[in-house]
Amino acid sequence: MRLNDDLIESDIAAYLEKHEHKSLLRFITCGSVDDGKSTLIGRLLYDAKMIFEDQLASLESDSKKVGTQGENIDFALLVDGLTAEREQGITIDVAYRFFATDKRKFIVADTPGHEQYTRNMATGASTADVAILMVDARKGILTQTRRHSFITTLLGIRKVVLAINKMDLVGYSQQAYDDIVDDFYAFADELATDLEIQPIPMSALEGVNITSKSNETDWYDGPSLMDYLETVPVGDRRLNTPFRMPVQWVNRPNLDFRGFSGQIAAGSLQPGDRVKSMPSGKQSTVQRIVTATGDLDQAVAGQSVTITLDDEIDCSRGDVLVSADDPSEVSDQFQARILWMSETPLLPGRRYLLKMGAKTVTATVNAPKYGIDVNTLNDVPAKTLELNQIGVTTLSLDQPVPYDPYDVNREMGGFILIDRMTNDTVGLGLVDFALRRASNIHWQAMDIDRSALAEQKGQKPAVLWFTGLSGSGKSTIANALQKLLFAQGKHTFTLDGDNVRHGLNRDLGFTDADRVENIRRVANVARLMSDAGLITLVSFISPFRSERQMARNLMADGEFIEVYVDTPLSVAEDRDVKGLYKKARAGEIKNFTGIDSPYEPPQAAELRIDTVNNSPEEAAEVILDFMREKGLLNGG
Amino acid sequence: MKTLTHLDRLEAESLHIIREVAAECENPVMLYSVGKDSAVMLHLAMKAFYPSRPPFPLMHVDTTWKFREMIEFRDRKAKELGFDLLVHVNEEGVRDGVGPFSHGSAVHTDVMKTQGLKQALNKYKFDAAFGGARRDEEKSRAKERIFSFRSAEHRWDPKRQRPEPWNVYNTRINQGESVRVFPLSNWTELDIWQYIRRENIEIVPLYFAAPRPVVNWNGVDIMVDDDRMPEELAKTAVTKSVRFRTLGCYPLTGAVESTAATLEDIIQEMLLTTTSERQGRVIDADQSGSMEKKKQEGYF
Numbered sequence: 011m012r013l014n015d016d017l018i019e020s021d022i023a024a025y026l027e028k029h030e031h032k033s034l035l036r037f038i039t040c041g042s043v044d045d046g047k048s049t050l051i052g053r054l055l056y057d058a059k060m061i062f063e064d065q066l067a068s069l070e071s072d073s074k075k076v077g078t079q080g081e082n083i084d085f086a087l088l089v090d091g092l093t094a095e096r097e098q099g100i101t102i103d104v105a106y107r108f109f110a111t112d113k114r115k116f117i118v119a120d121t122p123g124h125e126q127y128t129r130n131m132a133t134g135a136s137t138a139d140v141a142i143l144m145v146d147a148r149k150g151i152l153t154q155t156r157r158h159s160f161i162t163t164l165l166g167i168r169k170v171v172l173a174i175n176k177m178d179l180v181g182y183s184q185q186a187y188d189d190i191v192d193d194f195y196a197f198a199d200e201l202a203t204d205l206e207i208q209p210i211p212m213s214a215l216e217g218v219n220i221t222s223k224s225n226e227t228d229w230y231d232g233p234s235l236m237d238y239l240e241t242v243p244v245g246d247r248r249l250n251t252p253f254r255m256p257v258q259w260v261n262r263p264n265l266d267f268r269g270f271s272g273q274i275a276a277g278s279l280q281p282g283d284r285v286k287s288m289p290s291g292k293q294s295t296v297q298r299i300v301t302a303t304g305d306l307d308q309a310v311a312g313q314s315v316t317i318t319l320d321d322e323i324d325c326s327r328g329d330v331l332v333s334a335d336d337p338s339e340v341s342d343q344f345q346a347r348i349l350w351m352s353e354t355p356l357l358p359g360r361r362y363l364l365k366m367g368a369k370t371v372t373a374t375v376n377a378p379k380y381g382i383d384v385n386t387l388n389d390v391p392a393k394t395l396e397l398n399q400i401g402v403t404t405l406s407l408d409q410p411v412p413y414d415p416y417d418v419n420r421e422m423g424g425f426i427l428i429d430r431m432t433n434d435t436v437g438l439g440l441v442d443f444a445l446r447r448a449s450n451i452h453w454q455a456m457d458i459d460r461s462a463l464a465e466q467k468g469q470k471p472a473v474l475w476f477t478g479l480s481g482s483g484k485s486t487i488a489n490a491l492q493k494l495l496f497a498q499g500k501h502t503f504t505l506d507g508d509n510v511r512h513g514l515n516r517d518l519g520f521t522d523a524d525r526v527e528n529i530r531r532v533a534n535v536a537r538l539m540s541d542a543g544l545i546t547l548v549s550f551i552s553p554f555r556s557e558r559q560m561a562r563n564l565m566a567d568g569e570f571i572e573v574y575v576d577t578p579l580s581v582a583e584d585r586d587v588k589g590l591y592k593k594a595r596a597g598e599i600k601n602f603t604g605i606d607s608p609y610e611p612p613q614a615a616e617l618r619i620d621t622v623n624n625s626p627e628e629a630a631e632v633i634l635d636f637m638r639e640k641g642l643l644n645g646g
Numbered sequence: 647m648k649t650l651t652h653l654d655r656l657e658a659e660s661l662h663i664i665r666e667v668a669a670e671c672e673n674p675v676m677l678y679s680v681g682k683d684s685a686v687m688l689h690l691a692m693k694a695f696y697p698s699r700p701p702f703p704l705m706h707v708d709t710t711w712k713f714r715e716m717i718e719f720r721d722r723k724a725k726e727l728g729f730d731l732l733v734h735v736n737e738e739g740v741r742d743g744v745g746p747f748s749h750g751s752a753v754h755t756d757v758m759k760t761q762g763l764k765q766a767l768n769k770y771k772f773d774a775a776f777g778g779a780r781r782d783e784e785k786s787r788a789k790e791r792i793f794s795f796r797s798a799e800h801r802w803d804p805k806r807q808r809p810e811p812w813n814v815y816n817t818r819i820n821q822g823e824s825v826r827v828f829p830l831s832n833w834t835e836l837d838i839w840q841y842i843r844r845e846n847i848e849i850v851p852l853y854f855a856a857p858r859p860v861v862n863w864n865g866v867d868i869m870v871d872d873d874r875m876p877e878e879l880a881k882t883a884v885t886k887s888v889r890f891r892t893l894g895c896y897p898l899t900g901a902v903e904s905t906a907a908t909l910e911d912i913i914q915e916m917l918l919t920t921t922s923e924r925q926g927r928v929i930d931a932d933q934s935g936s937m938e939k940k941k942q943e944g945y946f
């Protein structure tokens with residue numbers, strides 16, 4: 011690194027002092043395939059004299075071997091570092107490069123233009139302050155240009171250089187430049203109202219308007235790219251927002267010390283400040299801000315510290331310490347924008363792991379409300395999200411988490427979705443708002459009625475009433491269904507002969523009267539359970555139509571689902587898993603349904619299950635589909 | 647209000663990364679190579695958990711060809727800071743007499759370093775290993791994630807890296823898989839030196855210029871560190887004032903002529919030099935793209 015600063019030779023200590031206090035700008039290059047992003051970064055590094063002699067020597071030989079510029083230097087090879095990239099002449103993954111000028115330090119992420127690698131582009135963009143959006147002067151604004159400008163604004167970048175590149179190939183025509191700029195402004199109007207755009211005509215290949223203004227474009231009176239990058243204002247807007255610190259690690263070296271370690275995500279903190287631990291909402295006062303080099307009297311956003319509190323409040327990894335005066339909200343249901351990043355499309359209703367800050371929870375991602383067409387920015391219908399698709403959806407979490415909307419704070423509102431089987435990172439999400447708040451304050455004020463109880467579980471209550479002959483397969487199917495529901499994070503309970511006949515109903519026999527009383531009690535228990543917000547699976551022979559009707563009448567509208575497990579007597583008797591039919595035929599059991607006591611088949615059951623042609627697992631899937639259709643699997 | 651300097655920010659980011667591993671991984675280890683980057687990483691680990699001790703051991707994959715001063719420094723440092731130090735040597739390689747003079751840099755590095763590392767990771771079943779690599783070191787490193795996923799065979803697949811937005815790291819793996827974690831990803835060579843200076847971090851004296859016996863081997867000056875150097879070669883030794891920009895196996899580490907005896911001198915020299923720090927590493931020069939290949943095979 012050869013900086014043109016005489017201080018290096020005359021007074022190195024003074025130079026280092028100056029260098030250490032330079033501001034940092036993080037930027038990315040983005041835009042469509044082959045528009046010259048990597049070439050530009052290579053050029054920038056080269057012109058800023060960031061390339062060492064040995065690196066230059068291998069660049070020259072690599073250019074001849076695999077370059078796209080014949081005998082000349084292919085600057086893209088300075089950043090396209092993977093063998094596959096060099097072979098194909100494209101960028102596949104982000105390259106991070108670091109350089110400094112006399113005015114500033116820079117971290118640049120050169121991102122891939124290929125649509126296939128959009129997720130890598132998003133990785134680079136997520137931490138950037140400025141985006142250089144490259145456009146090939148011959149091609150103008152393409153779909154991919156629009157996609158990338160959409161993603162950069164989505165992720166919060168508000169400063170964009172519209173780099174009209176390859177001007178050498180259009181004879182540095184002002185007309186060509188103006189047309190593209192107009193085109194982009196028309197599109198950008200829809201993107202974000204506070205977007206700041208700096209258009210610059212350039213040739214990355216020939217170094218025009220990169221480090222200084224060039225004669226080729228005498229009609230252009232804006233800055234060179236480097237002028238812009240060195241002077242564009244950067245500030246940490248997180249500093250003036252309320253204090254937030256996700257707790258990463260509880261620091262407990264001995265019984266006398268209990269500290270909370272984390273990186274401050276917003277605001278600042280001083281000993282004596284009142285803080286709350288979210289989601290519990292418990293309050294305390296900051297005692298010390300501990301670091302290895304001594305206690306601090308103030309800590310600010312971006313710093314990694316350890317905090318001790320005056321009181322022994324409950325606080326663990328994943329909780330967030332927040333300003334007591336201005337706490338964050340807590341919720342377990344969100345609307346969010348999602349960028350899908352996996353070849354396997356989003357499976358609505360499936361549970362993914364969601365990691366936000368230091369917290370990992372399970373989240374059911376519901377079917378998208380709509381997708382976004384990156385070309386027109388219009389909403390389009392979407393049943394799922396495919397690789398690189400962006401959509402708006404709701405999520406239900408298995409527990410409440412503290413958050414701020416993404417547009418207020420990236421750290422408090424940005425999350426990733428992880429597939430639970432492959433462990434791949436499959437989605438990137440931005441919290442827009444909570445569908446309902448779950449902060450403690452609100453809970454206390456609220457009447458805890460049946461809908462609150464169901465909402466708390468993020469589900470709709472239902473009673474699945476399995477009826478059918480002894481040995482027809484009711485319990486087996488109910489069990490299979492319960493597993494599926496459980497896997498979706500639903501709270502369920504099964505009532506069957508085993509857990510009812512031995513306790514609550516142990517005084518009842520099998521006479522018709524006792525059978526009626528048996529069902530009356532079971533139906534009432536099921537009703538209480540659905541009031542508690544549970545999905546209850548009842549599996550009783552319940553042979554009489556009138557008793558089943560009585561049970562139906564007890565439940566709220568639409569919550570009773572009668573499932574007729576239709577197994578012909580001969581089949582059930584053939585199976586005779588428990589040997590009961592044999593005993594009944596032998597007269598050892600009296601009043602046995604189907605033998606010497608009638609079974610009245612349902613006439614209008616919600617579902618009829620044919621167990622002869624379906625396995626229990628298939629039957630469970632059928633019931634689950636039915637529940638999904640009826641909206642019973644959505645949040646509460 | 648206090649404004650953070652660049653080094654403050656880098657430090658904070660690294661502490662966050664190190665803590666995230668401690669909190670989420672079951673059996674992490676810190677790979678300690680005894681060089682300047684390792685020294686910084688160790689210092690950051692101490693800071694991340696203060697007043698607790700870092701909840702993981704250090705591990706050094708010893709190729710048996712490191713500078714003697716490095717080994718002394720390693721043992722003293724681990725003891726001083728109270729770390730458990732695991733030293734792993736590929737005993738099969740030792741048995742076969744593998745070394746840089748007899749087998750060349752490529753075979754030696756593969757057997758003693760890459761295979762040795764894999765053996766050690768398998769032996770202790772580590773699910774996460776910190777490494778001190780930086781993105782500014784080399785062009786394929788510039789592409790690597792901070793949490794870099796490895797298959798059960800320790801392979802890196804550069805075409806299938808996990809997206810890594812913001813500072814939200816996915817640490818989840820299946821049985822047998824692991825992650826390599828690079829807390830210094832965003833540091834440059836200059837940042838490292840400035841931080842060493844600011845924090846007064848002790849480093850192996852080989853980084854400072856001193857009169858040392860060197861011989862010219864394959865075009866680079868290497869130091870005569872013990873009597874395993876072939877006699878013919880050792881005979882040609884001359885004493886020069888040299889220092890090292892990176893440290894590794896002594897026969898594979900090129901010395902630079904220098905009189906830089908203080909940190910300021912070193913930084914000044916670095917800022918004025920026209921070659922990169924990796925130039926002195928014999929192993930990298932083998933072929934363009936060789937680092938990526940080695941990494942795919944499990945090299946750090």
Ligand SMILES: Nc1nc2c(ncn2[C@@H]2O[C@H](COP(=O)(O)OP(=O)(O)OP(=O)(O)O)[C@@H](O)[C@H]2O)c(=O)[nH]1
Pocket residue numbers: 041042043044045046047048049050078079084086099100101102121122123124144175176177178179212213214215216
């Ligand atoms: N004539 C001309 N050619 C250019 C210019 N900039 C880039 N190129 C050429 O355009 C081709 C693509 O350049 P890259 O830098 O690889 O493009 P990219 O945008 O990084 O491509 P991806 O990362 O794969 O999307 C190469 O052959 C470059 O040499 C320019 O200003 N003028």
Ligand SMILES: [Mg+2]
Pocket residue numbers: 047048049086090100101120121122123
């Ligand atoms: Mg590129």
